[in-house]
Amino acid sequence: MTQVESQAKERPLQLQLGNQATAIGLLDGGVRYFAAYPGTPSTEILEEADRKAEEYNAIVHWSTNEAVALEEAIGAAFSGKFAAFAAKHVGLNVAADPFLSISYMGVPGALVACIADDPGMHSSQNEQDTRWYARLAHLPIIEPIDPQTAYDLAKKAVEISHKFETPIIFRLTTRISHGLSPVSRSEKIEPPELEFKRDPRRFVTIPAYARENKKRHHKMWEKLSEWVETSNLWAEYLKGSKIGVIATSVAGAYSWEAIEEMGVEVDLLIPYITYPWPKKKILEFLKSHEVILVAEELDDILERELKLLAYEHDVRTKIHGKDLLPWDGEFDSNTIKHGLAKILGIDGPNTDTVVRDDLVIPRPPTFCAGCPHRATYFALDRVFKKQDVIYSSDIGCYSLGVLPPYQAADALVAMGASIGMGVGFAFSNPNRPVVALIGDSTFWHTGLPGLANALWHDANLLLIVMDNGVTAMTGMQENPSAIDVPPMDRLSIEKTAEAMGAKVWVLDPFEERDLRRTIKTAMNEPGVKVIVARRPCIILEGQHLKLKNETFPPSVDVDHDACVLCGICYEDMACPAISFDVDEQKVKVDQTLCTGCLYCAIICPKDAFFVVDTKQ
Amino acid sequence: MKMNILLAGVGGQGIVSLGHVILQSAMKVGMGAKGAETHGLSQRGGSVVFHARIGDFLGPLIAKGQADVLMSLEVAETVRYIDFLSSNGTVIMSTRTISPSILIQIGKKYPQLEEIYQEVSSKARNVYVVPTEPMALTLGAPKAENLILLGVLMKVQPFVEYEVVEEVIANRWPRAKEVNLQALKAGYEYPTTIKEKILP
Numbered sequence: 001m002t003q004v005e006s007q008a009k010e011r012p013l014q015l016q017l018g019n020q021a022t023a024i025g026l027l028d029g030g031v032r033y034f035a036a037y038p039g040t041p042s043t044e045i046l047e048e049a050d051r052k053a054e055e056y057n058a059i060v061h062w063s064t065n066e067a068v069a070l071e072e073a074i075g076a077a078f079s080g081k082f083a084a085f086a087a088k089h090v091g092l093n094v095a096a097d098p099f100l101s102i103s104y105m106g107v108p109g110a111l112v113a114c115i116a117d118d119p120g121m122h123s124s125q126n127e128q129d130t131r132w133y134a135r136l137a138h139l140p141i142i143e144p145i146d147p148q149t150a151y152d153l154a155k156k157a158v159e160i161s162h163k164f165e166t167p168i169i170f171r172l173t174t175r176i177s178h179g180l181s182p183v184s185r186s187e188k189i190e191p192p193e194l195e196f197k198r199d200p201r202r203f204v205t206i207p208a209y210a211r212e213n214k215k216r217h218h219k220m221w222e223k224l225s226e227w228v229e230t231s232n233l234w235a236e237y238l239k240g241s242k243i244g245v246i247a248t249s250v251a252g253a254y255s256w257e258a259i260e261e262m263g264v265e266v267d268l269l270i271p272y273i274t275y276p277w278p279k280k281k282i283l284e285f286l287k288s289h290e291v292i293l294v295a296e297e298l299d300d301i302l303e304r305e306l307k308l309l310a311y312e313h314d315v316r317t318k319i320h321g322k323d324l325l326p327w328d329g330e331f332d333s334n335t336i337k338h339g340l341a342k343i344l345g346i347d348g349p350n351t352d353t354v355v356r357d358d359l360v361i362p363r364p365p366t367f368c369a370g371c372p373h374r375a376t377y378f379a380l381d382r383v384f385k386k387q388d389v390i391y392s393s394d395i396g397c398y399s400l401g402v403l404p405p406y407q408a409a410d411a412l413v414a415m416g417a418s419i420g421m422g423v424g425f426a427f428s429n430p431n432r433p434v435v436a437l438i439g440d441s442t443f444w445h446t447g448l449p450g451l452a453n454a455l456w457h458d459a460n461l462l463l464i465v466m467d468n469g470v471t472a473m474t475g476m477q478e479n480p481s482a483i484d485v486p487p488m489d490r491l492s493i494e495k496t497a498e499a500m501g502a503k504v505w506v507l508d509p510f511e512e513r514d515l516r517r518t519i520k521t522a523m524n525e526p527g528v529k530v531i532v533a534r535r536p537c538i539i540l541e542g543q544h545l546k547l548k549n550e551t552f553p554p555s556v557d558v559d560h561d562a563c564v565l566c567g568i569c570y571e572d573m574a575c576p577a578i579s580f581d582v583d584e585q586k587v588k589v590d591q592t593l594c595t596g597c598l599y600c601a602i603i604c605p606k607d608a609f610f611v612v613d614t615k616q
Numbered sequence: 617m618k619m620n621i622l623l624a625g626v627g628g629q630g631i632v633s634l635g636h637v638i639l640q641s642a643m644k645v646g647m648g649a650k651g652a653e654t655h656g657l658s659q660r661g662g663s664v665v666f667h668a669r670i671g672d673f674l675g676p677l678i679a680k681g682q683a684d685v686l687m688s689l690e691v692a693e694t695v696r697y698i699d700f701l702s703s704n705g706t707v708i709m710s711t712r713t714i715s716p717s718i719l720i721q722i723g724k725k726y727p728q729l730e731e732i733y734q735e736v737s738s739k740a741r742n743v744y745v746v747p748t749e750p751m752a753l754t755l756g757a758p759k760a761e762n763l764i765l766l767g768v769l770m771k772v773q774p775f776v777e778y779e780v781v782e783e784v785i786a787n788r789w790p791r792a793k794e795v796n797l798q799a800l801k802a803g804y805e806y807p808t809t810i811k812e813k814i815l816p
Contacts (some may be wrong), residue, residue: 179676180651253675334679353699365662404721
């Protein structure tokens with residue numbers, strides 16, 4: 001399928017995620033320096049690179065946040081190294097400041113910025129379209145359509161970046177990043193041995209130099225645009241039709257499928273480099289069709305550019321796009337079929353089966369059985385009883401605290417925003433308690449400047465750092481204070497906060513009464529208070545046990561004579577392993593889910609939980 | 617041959633592993649394989665779905681009305697994705713129920729099982745129901761409910777030779793090889809339709 005130079009060698013095909021294929025493509029293309037902050041759906045790029053770091057002699061760093069990660073990659077690429085940076089779409093916002101200036105300077109090595117968008121918002125707060133960033137930053141953008149093109153084009157991206165000395169955006173989406181397919185690999189390319197050469201007129205972006213650099217960048221762009229014309233970085237399926245589809249990213253794959261399955265005479269063009277795009281090729285396709293459907297998820301970027309091209313060349317082809325296809329959510333082949341059906345005046349796909357909503361139960365993600373966050377929320381709920389407290393929350397597993405029964409999130413906007421917003425809440429609501437909630441990884445990510453600001457302005461704020469010793473939500477990555485970081489390299493949240501001037505308490509959230517008492521004590525103090533609620537993530541615990549060939553400790557069961565069905569365990573604490581059987585009027589423990597953490601035994605007023613060894 | 621298999625269940629039930637075994641088995645005999653995984657926060661006890669596509673496909677997602685088979689490791693999850701099933705599709709479902717704790721908070725009850733079975737039967741050509749939980753516990757393999765379900769698929773709608781799947785499973789879990797192959801076999805020998813067991 002792929003028309004990119006994919007001379008599959010005799011290496012065996014392997015089932016790869018798009019993210020893994022991207023990482024391997026970058027490595028095979030010569031990238032030897034990776035930096036990223038984890039974020040779904042981009043995380044597995046760096047994870048895969050990390051697994052292969054030794055084999056390729058590559059430096060692979062999880063950085064404290066996306067700006068820092070990009071800056072690392074810039075330093076490497078300025079030094080002549082082939083470097084890559086990976087982030088989710090909103091992560092690029094954090095790195096936007098350096099990102100929007102590097103095009104002026106370019107890079108003597110190579111720099112591929114792999115950015116994963118999330119149409120459908122599977123695990124994100126918005127649906128921003130990274131392709132705008134290419135226009136904003138004046139950087140080229142490449143868009144694979146599946147894991148195989150991800151591999152091929154990632155290699156190609158490294159080549160283009162080095163050839164034109166420009167950073168390049170490699171744009172993925174959830175369904176490419178987490179799409180799976182067999183991937184064949186081609187030859188490994190060894191990067192040149194380069195090192196940093198001083199050139200302040202290029203790398204120091206004071207206004208006088210920046211003006212020159214912008215002109216230099218413009219010349220590069222002209223050369224790149226010309227090169228793209230003959231790059232063959234597109235795929236086309238022509239049937240000699242008067243109707244054509246121009247599709248990008250995963251919509252290219254769906255368009256191919258839709259046309260095949262509908263059995264209709266429709267031509268298809270999938271550009272892999274979409275900015276600058278192969279203008280002559282696109283124009284030729286435009287001129288040779290009477291009707292064109294632009295199939296792109298999220299915004300109408302290619303549609304606008306195609307309309308502009310049609311205007312410039314006075315082409316009267318009818319151009320459809322967002323008038324027939326959705327602006328929001330993700331596509332599938334039905335999406336394209338519906339759009340094509342309207343153009344062709346035929347029936348769309350049959351999607352008559354309707355889900356009976358009354359039979360569907362909500363099943364949002366929950367805190368795991370044994371999760372330390374649940375204990376912190378349980379204590380907060382007992383202290384504040386959902387009254388006039390304002391919870392300024394943040395991004396991590398603990399975001400789930402917004403759901404019942406805890407409902408302990410009143411605002412959640414962006415990484416690290418809990419503390420900054422908390423200051424605003426505190427000064428705007430002086431008579432109400434304000435609690436900011438942040439995780440360990442987010443504390444280091446963008447919490448620190450917020451804490452400095454809160455201390456500087458002496459805000460009346462309680463900050464709870466929910467430290468589970470790992471960046472858990474994205475799948476157990478390390479951060480500066482993570483448990484798996486060797487002690488000599490590990491940073492201390494409490495010492496940092498103390499050195500900055502905060503009053504700090506550290507305790508285990510499973511010490512339920514202590515935690516409640518400490519929250520109350522802290523609330524009586526003026527200014528910024530920090531409680532570090534520290535207990536390891538239960539998944540991390542499980543992984544550590546597995547390494548030792550061990551499993552979780554014995555689980556618990558209920559002494560039904562002692563239990564008075566007060567509901568504290570199954571309603572207020574809400575462990576997924578504990579449920580109330582309405583028919584039998586009994587509290588039950590799911591032994592396969594229970595991790596034997598014993599938090600239920602800690603909070604049960606009747607001591608009704610007892611340990612049973614079911615794991616034998 | 618082309619086959620769309622949608623796998624549904626709850627985070628932690630081994631849906632993604634099951635999807636990988638299916639795709640790797642297809643690859644082993646040179647068939648096309650495409651899949652889409654659920655990652656990130658949704659894995660924490662939430663609803664999980666995996667799209668497994670065998671044959672000449674390019675996109676990762678099965679569109680609604682296109683699944684030849686819907687395999688579900690949890691009863692209520694079956695109805696959530698029933699609109700993906702094609703009009704003559706097959707359902708292979710576990711009798712396992714996992715009640716999310718949020719039901720208590722919002723005062724909702726887990727739906728009546730008969731109603732779910734009726735609903736699923738009315739939208740599928742064939743429905744196979746499998747008591748995966750007791751079967752897995754009997755085998756001493758509480759984590760292998762997913763492979764029991766796969767065994768049923770290999771009996772009622774095989775996409776490769778049984779031995780190919782066995783080989784993939786053996787390679788994937790060398791230490792739990794025996795018990796996992798037993799789970800697959802148990803499913804293979806238990807293809808019971810809903811009409812025989814549950815609905816009159």
